[in-house]
Amino acid sequence: MRIKRHKAVRKTLKFFHVNFGFREPYKVLVDGNFIHAVLATGNGDVEATLSKLLMGNVRAFTTRYTLHELHGMGKEYRATLEGARRLERHKCSYEGVTTAAECIKREVGEKNESHFFVATQDKDLQKYLSKSSVVPIIFKTVNGVSLQKPGSNLQNFVNRASEAKMGIQDYERGTRVMRELAGGEEAQQDQLVRKKKKKAKGPNPLSVRKKSAKGPERRRHNQEAQPAAQAEKPKRRRVRGKARAGAAG
Incomplete structure (x- = not known):
């Protein structure tokens, strides 16, 4: 039975932690x-009892309105007072509060941004908090201290929020895909525009000049030109030796 109860507590703690x-x-x-119900069973340390239930570190708070109510209940509640x-005192943020239950309601509020648990035997307070606020409720039974399971309204709220979140994620995923598709189409259009701009142009007139011969081609041209130049020159007549002697005599 104790193991089953611990599993239920862990499940509830995980629910409030995750969500x-x-x-x-x-x-x-x-x-x-x-406090009175816990001390009546012989457990002298309220904070230790809560820590054992929640299986973790606990800070237990009371309020001056709770102390005022216990003080007015007489000798029977002196030990409870x-x-x-011995607990830490939490200052109620609102003026004009008349009861401890009203102080707790206002401190917790609708969203319970301070993440308070509430430990109470007040059935009306338990019912009010379970319907109107995000708060884990602790209470005392004959079998020990228990942590109330999340109410159906809180479960439904979490389910709706989860579905809405999934819907937003699906919408964002679809929007991202559409953006990627649109980006691909734009890239293709840009590529087509660039291809149109890069049409082949006519050659540059300055670059169409006839190239001068170089290397072996130039040497061959010079060799062909040399015989023609030699043919144009007048040939010198060669005077032989005998002719030179006759001329001298």
């Missing part, structure tokens, strides 16, 4: 009737 960010040290607002005084 609403509750984490250690757990902060618990405690009212007078819960002393037990409440």
